[in-house]
Amino acid sequence: MDTTDTQPARRTYDVVVIGGGPVGENVADRAAAAGLSAVIVERDLLGGECSYWACEPSKALLRPVVARADALRVPGLDRAVAGPLDAAAVLAHRDAMAAYWKDEDQVAWLESVGVDLVRGHGRLAGPRTVAVRTPEGDGVELTARHAVAVCTGTGAAVPDLPGLDAVRPWTSREATTADAVPGRLVVVGGGVVAVEMATAWQGLGSRVTMLVRGEGGLLRGMEPFAGDLVADHLREAGAELRFGASVASVTRTDGEVRVTLADGAELVADEILFATGRTPQTLDVGLETVGLTPGDWLHVDDDCRVSAVAGDWLYAVGDVNNRALLTHQGKYQARIAGAAIAARARGEAIDGTTWGAHTATADTVAVPQVVFTHPEIATVGLTAREAERTGRRVTVVDHDLSRLAGTHQYAVGYRGRARMIVDEDRGTVVGATFAGPGVAELLHSATVAVTGATPIDRLWHAVPAFPTISEVWLRLLESYRDRPVPVKAG
Ligand SMILES: Cc1cc2nc3c(=O)[nH]c(=O)nc-3n(C[C@H](O)[C@H](O)[C@H](O)COP(=O)(O)OP(=O)(O)OC[C@H]3O[C@@H](n4cnc5c(N)ncnc54)[C@H](O)[C@@H]3O)c2cc1C
Numbered sequence: 001m002d003t004t005d006t007q008p009a010r011r012t013y014d015v016v017v018i019g020g021g022p023v024g025e026n027v028a029d030r031a032a033a034a035g036l037s038a039v040i041v042e043r044d045l046l047g048g049e050c051s052y053w054a055c056e057p058s059k060a061l062l063r064p065v066v067a068r069a070d071a072l073r074v075p076g077l078d079r080a081v082a083g084p085l086d087a088a089a090v091l092a093h094r095d096a097m098a099a100y101w102k103d104e105d106q107v108a109w110l111e112s113v114g115v116d117l118v119r120g121h122g123r124l125a126g127p128r129t130v131a132v133r134t135p136e137g138d139g140v141e142l143t144a145r146h147a148v149a150v151c152t153g154t155g156a157a158v159p160d161l162p163g164l165d166a167v168r169p170w171t172s173r174e175a176t177t178a179d180a181v182p183g184r185l186v187v188v189g190g191g192v193v194a195v196e197m198a199t200a201w202q203g204l205g206s207r208v209t210m211l212v213r214g215e216g217g218l219l220r221g222m223e224p225f226a227g228d229l230v231a232d233h234l235r236e237a238g239a240e241l242r243f244g245a246s247v248a249s250v251t252r253t254d255g256e257v258r259v260t261l262a263d264g265a266e267l268v269a270d271e272i273l274f275a276t277g278r279t280p281q282t283l284d285v286g287l288e289t290v291g292l293t294p295g296d297w298l299h300v301d302d303d304c305r306v307s308a309v310a311g312d313w314l315y316a317v318g319d320v321n322n323r324a325l326l327t328h329q330g331k332y333q334a335r336i337a338g339a340a341i342a343a344r345a346r347g348e349a350i351d352g353t354t355w356g357a358h359t360a361t362a363d364t365v366a367v368p369q370v371v372f373t374h375p376e377i378a379t380v381g382l383t384a385r386e387a388e389r390t391g392r393r394v395t396v397v398d399h400d401l402s403r404l405a406g407t408h409q410y411a412v413g414y415r416g417r418a419r420m421i422v423d424e425d426r427g428t429v430v431g432a433t434f435a436g437p438g439v440a441e442l443l444h445s446a447t448v449a450v451t452g453a454t455p456i457d458r459l460w461h462a463v464p465a466f467p468t469i470s471e472v473w474l475r476l477l478e479s480y481r482d483r484p485v486p487v488k489a490g
Pocket residue numbers: 018019020021022023024041042043044045046047048049050053054055056058059120121122123151152153154172176193281284285317318319320324325326327328329330
């Protein structure tokens with residue numbers, strides 16, 4: 001805090017951030033690093049969804065499942081991991097990775113970077129003003145000299161089925177924090193949360209049934225081979241996958257969940273997880289006080305400013321702006337927005353050029369994502385379908401990952417596929433997907449190639465080490481070089 005008015009409940013800062021998830025923390029940190037005073041309003045745990053109910057606990061559940069699946073294909077190690085996982089130990093480790101749902105370490109970090117914290121629910125109360133209701137029921141009014149950043153993230157979106165509340169369904173929160181392994185788990189949805197949590201709980205001992213609406217497979221929006229490979233492995237692990245399956249009703253009787261599908265089929269389970277997408281946490285943040293509609297996503301321009309609100313003071317950063325619902329991408333936006341807030345505060349010009357200091361260009365060109373299933377899926381940039389839709393002249397190059405010295409070393413019977421999308425007019429890679437065990441760490445090479453628009457001719461000089469899975473780059477380049485090129489007549 002840098003000024004206290006006569007009333008202690010009113011304070012003024014350069015920057016007020018509503019929501020202290022990974023993104024809000026980074027906006028405040030960048031503001032403070034630029035010499036601005038900043039405060040975060042957080043109603044729950046500092047660190048947000050990612051630290052306690054999403055990325056961290058989910059990856060802690062997945063890591064042993066994936067490591068075991070890999071080890072089962074390494075001769076000499078396979079028999080040592082043939083038994084089931086020690087679920088109690090995995091859940092205990094998960095608890096540690098979620099910091100036992102305590103945020104002291106994050107609070108200490110926030111103090112160390114010179115940002116204040118006000119605990120409570122924050123709402124906009126007109127331009128540059130945020131009203132906070134503290135857990136004790138007190139009111140605090142925060143005024144921002146330069147910017148308010150709404151970083152309130154998302155919550156689970158659950159379908160509107162009659163009586164669903166009484167069933168106490170799992171959402172991503174329960175799926176990442178449950179302290180016992182359900183015998184039978186129904187997972188509704190075919191997106192990232194669904195496949196990751198199906199992989200984790202099946203690996204921990206549940207009998208998982210996935211209910212996926214439509215016939216488009218898993219992980220729609222990615223290259224189709226990615227979802228197909230995950231589906232094959234889930235089935236091999238013992239999960240049942242039902243496509244074209246819509247839930248008509250759910251009840252809970254004597255502890256059991258009964259699910260009726262639209263076609264009349266019935267299932268019984270111990271728990272049901274709805275992994276059916278996200279909804280913005282904007283219903284109760286005072287959007288109406290600045291002319292916006294509560295419950296809407298907050299649309300922003302490339303420096304994360306809500307341009308529908310005049311005066312260049314309102315920013316929306318991270319999940320809540322719906323640009324890319326990923327921690328790393330939200331933190332990238334936070335660095336961009338933080339720099340833009342600082343520049344405007346100093347009266348400096350905004351660099352709104354593509355790849356400029358105040359332009360989140362990567363959001364539209366190179367969003368990397370890893371799905372931490374068995375096998376891993378790693379994607380960046382355009383898929384073939386997206387490239388086609390943009391009307392670009394592209395060449396799609398595929399390589400079977402089983403045909404690599406690196407994957408032979410990695411696991412017996414390795415299965416996987418890689419795809420590179422080359423923009424023919426620019427001679428650069430505009431998208432890549434890797435699907436196979438151990439590909440997660442390969443992704444950044446593709447992100448650098450796409451972001452840097454490295455010419456294909458130069459990529460030939462980036463020599464992958466032998467025998468690594470990275471040699472797939474060489475194979476993709478060779479296939480691209482040797483592609484059939486139409487010969488002009490005459
Ligand atoms: C199961 C699961 C696994 C995931 N795994 C990954 C992964 O591996 N990698 C990845 O990159 N992404 C992952 N994600 C996505 C990632 O969790 C989000 O992209 C990230 O948390 C977004 O950060 P955020 O700061 O925008 O929002 P959040 O993390 O949601 O934080 C928002 C914060 O705002 C607070 N808040 C909300 N409203 C108010 C208010 N009115 N007043 C005060 N405080 C308020 C909330 O309490 C919360 O602390 C996963 C998501 C889920 C659901």
